[in-house]
Amino acid sequence: AVVSTQSTGESTDTSDRTLILRVSWSLGNLSDTLVVNKGNNPSFVSDFSDLLLGRLLDVSLKSADSNDKVKSNIVRALGNLLRFMKQSTYDKIHFKDYVTRSIECLLRASTSGMMKTRWNACHALMNALQNPVISPLDADWAPLL
Numbered sequence: 634a635v636v637s638t639q640s641t642g643e644s645t646d647t648s649d650r651t652l653i654l655r656v657s658w659s660l661g662n663l664s665d666t667l668v669v670n671k672g673n674n675p676s677f678v679s680d681f682s683d684l685l686l687g688r689l690l691d692v693s694l695k696s697a698d699s700n701d702k703v704k705s706n707i708v709r710a711l712g713n714l715l716r717f718m719k720q721s722t723y724d725k726i727h728f729k730d731y732v733t734r735s736i737e738c739l740l741r742a743s744t745s746g747m748m749k750t751r752w753n754a755c756h757a758l759m760n761a762l763q764n765p766v767i768s769p770l771d772a773d774w775a776p777l778l
Contacts, residue, residue, distance in 0.1 A: 712757020
């Protein structure tokens, strides 16, 4: 339910944080759905816009330094988005950067913060590495695993 900030006496800042938390939760759920649809309908992946995937990754990475409640959803989204990525998308140079930055973010989140965030980050790393496109063998971030 949406509550007016005037009726509760809360500041807009609190309202903004609540909105950001809800958006991060929605992003996590959206990314869960993408992975499920990839498994159920492989053509779904080929129809998904690289531009949209890039924007989702960009927003997630920009939100990754938020508080732990937001971060626990963001790391889940990052792992799912990396798992969803197709080879032709990964082959684009800026997407390799997204992968590197995402993996580094997940590794940082797996070692600090609330336990839920750490758990989600570890699970997200597992999700990302289930995508055969993302191989740690020749990646800059491989030694960090």
